[in-house]
Amino acid sequence: MKKFAGSIFFFCIFNCSFSQQDTVFNKTLDEVVITATRTNQQLGNIAVPATVISKEQIVQAGSVRLTDVLQEQTGLYITSGGGTSQMGGGLFGSGVQMQGLSPDYTLLLLNGEPLIGRNGGIIDLSRLAVGNIKKIEIVKGPSSSLYGSEAMGGVINIITEKPKQNTLSTNIRYARFNQLDANLHTSFRKRNWGIGFFGNANRSDGYDYDKNTPGKTVDPWRSYTTQITSFFTPTARTKINFTGKYYNEIQHNYFPVPGDTTNIAGNGKVKDLSVAPLITHQFSRNIKSTLRLVFNRYEFSQRLQEENTKHLYYADFFQQDYYKAENQTDFKIGKQHTLIAGLGFIAQQLNTTRYDGIKHSNIVYGFVQDEWKVTNQLLLTGGLRYDGNSDYASAWSPKLAAHYKINKKINVRISYGAGFKAPDFRQLYLNFTNMAAGGYTIYGGNEVTISLLEEQKQNGTITEILPIAYRLATLKPETSQGFNAGMDVAISNKINISANLFRNDINNLIMVDVVAHKANGTEVYSYFNVKKAFTEGVELQSRFIINKNWQLSGGYQFLITADKNDLQRIKDGVYTRDYQSGRVSLVAKKEYGGLPNRSKHMANLKLFYSDDKNGWSASLRGMYRSKWGTEDKDGDELIDQKNEYAKGYLLANISVAKKIKDFQFRFGVDNLLNYKDTINLPAMPGVLPYISITYSMTQKNK
């Protein structure tokens, strides 16, 4: 704690000049957001909980990867380490938890197009460099009425810079563990066209918590991003955009095998290529139409071999091709209605060693939404989307929302929305017999029928088909119903507070279950829509503009989660064993800790300083997370004992920068308090000091 107090003191040595008033609050609400409604709408008119992270905030925090940015936001938690995503962990990289929903249930968009390449349910956020990000829009609550699958907890839309000026900027950051992040960003603009280029290289030596075992806790990696963005306006009414992106990552692997003398070495490689042309035409003052085309290929391959013998230990190949065509047309009807209607088609192809043969899946969808400005104070929004597809049950996703301006200082919003997540590839296509572990079999929903099992019983592979097998059916999407109610209050020109209450009821969660017993003594498994859960809580956010130079912001989320089946079990009576005394007793409802890896309390407090005159800027940010459940240790399959929790912690980050002409020099320390939890937070490497230099030059357009 002493260190923390010291850093506050460090801030105070800056000579702050108190002058002119600022009303950034109103400016915030005027900010235009596209993600919430798929139309340009001011933040102050949006009926769902939405926030915008500006480029300034990203730069001021010294962030280089998306993980850095999102972990500092209210109500978001970046999962890391530990269990699988379903268990709330981050075994397959860092994902984001929103309103208490696992990373699988948050849709990530890059310039409005979904990111693909989920591994174990996770899109690893550290794949995304932030050097060319203009802003990040976050919409909380189910948004499948506009975006379809995955938008259950909410949507995060990363919007990159458009080539609006002639600019050149380059940045290099060096941090502990030999971490290097370098950016080059340039754009060129003529009257009716522009082109921009962004390149990023990122590398690290990784780090090691336990020097006694071979290999590191986090192995070295390197990654490269290139992105080209361009626009062309052939006529005043037509605009053509093109975005192309290529990401390439090499993750080293080196680890011992228990009980074996040789170590395992190899690489995992990610390649992600996307091409997205877009054309917008303004047919009349009231009709605008946009055609988007997307091609995205995500490829993951891994090859591991025994270090001494060079024998192949493990090989994996996964290639996902994603094609999308979508038209959206916006109609302005009178002064009161903005209607949008869209139609789209998505085709996907999977080529992987994990499943049998090449898999194809097609989705056809349509959506409509009307924003009805009933009065100057009241705005109603209604929307509906249909997603039909070849492989699983189709989904209807409605949305209803209202926004009411009580007066200039108070806005109230309330919304209901439905969300869904399509069964993932594994749940659909897995057809796997694990010979190494006794010969059990897992079938994806599309790979098994009752007649297949009966056939296997005839030929003697299966001895008994369980009653549940007769309930095998086409998998349904996992669905949620979300309810949000909130308000924004401007207490003065300098202080605003917003609050949001939320509740998400999640149904049809897909779980694996035994369907038959095999003659070899193992089981046959398949997937069923069985589990139910809920998350509910409240989020508070406040911003205080102290003066021209200083700004303070804070956020808090209170969260309650539960597996509804667990609640029923507790009601029926579940025994637990005290981790200290060994005494057995019935679990009381108040002892139940909810879903794993959820903290009841999360809070942040951030202080920003900037002075354009002398070129200094700085920030100090603290993020707190209370204890969270890790895993059941006494066999009752519940989080209820004290030893089933990880300790809460405070993460403090500091950054100081000085601008000299076209250069900016920055020094910062992430995790100032050097907090480590080697078991539960292996992705947190302890104190991370860094320095960076930025050069940027902008030529003003005439």
Add this chain to the structure above:
Amino acid sequence: MKKQFIFFVSSLIFCSLFALTSCKKDSSGTSQPVVADTAVVVVNFNPMTPFTFFSFKNGIISNVDSASAKWDFGLRLTTFLVNSNASGPGNAGVIMQDGIFDNLLTVPTNGYAYDTTAGQLAIKDGSWYNYNPSTHSFLPKPGKIFIFRTANNHYAKMEILSVTYEPFTGMTPEKIDYKIRFAYQGNGSVNF
């Protein structure tokens, strides 16, 4: 060290029959010699190796053939045998019940399950633990009470406190330590 401990535990059980008996009064008021104790039962992991045999009266029985009535249950990895029908010449049976060990004061006289065949054992594998595939741990479900009729028609109740692997270097563990808690009623009464 462990072996010494087990020896110690079993001798303790043995001695306690004579000297250290913790007497409890049953509802009818007659005094019953109930032995209440904990023990660590070390069993083999490998399914091709012998079972460990346990008697509630005498603790771990070494050098015993399964065709003896000296043992009440046998254990290997997570497979339980009870000394009856397919598994041995005894009269042992078991009832699995959910509840709190201390609160179970009277056990039934009938309804015990036997090892009918080698494929249909009284204690179904997997019924009393949760297996964690990431840590490979067997977590005994709290509140699972094993009510035994012993090979010699006495009664015992048992719960499993923990299942831990002994330290190992190869691919798989060799020994598993089962920490159990039990109460043995040595005079044929059903009251504890």
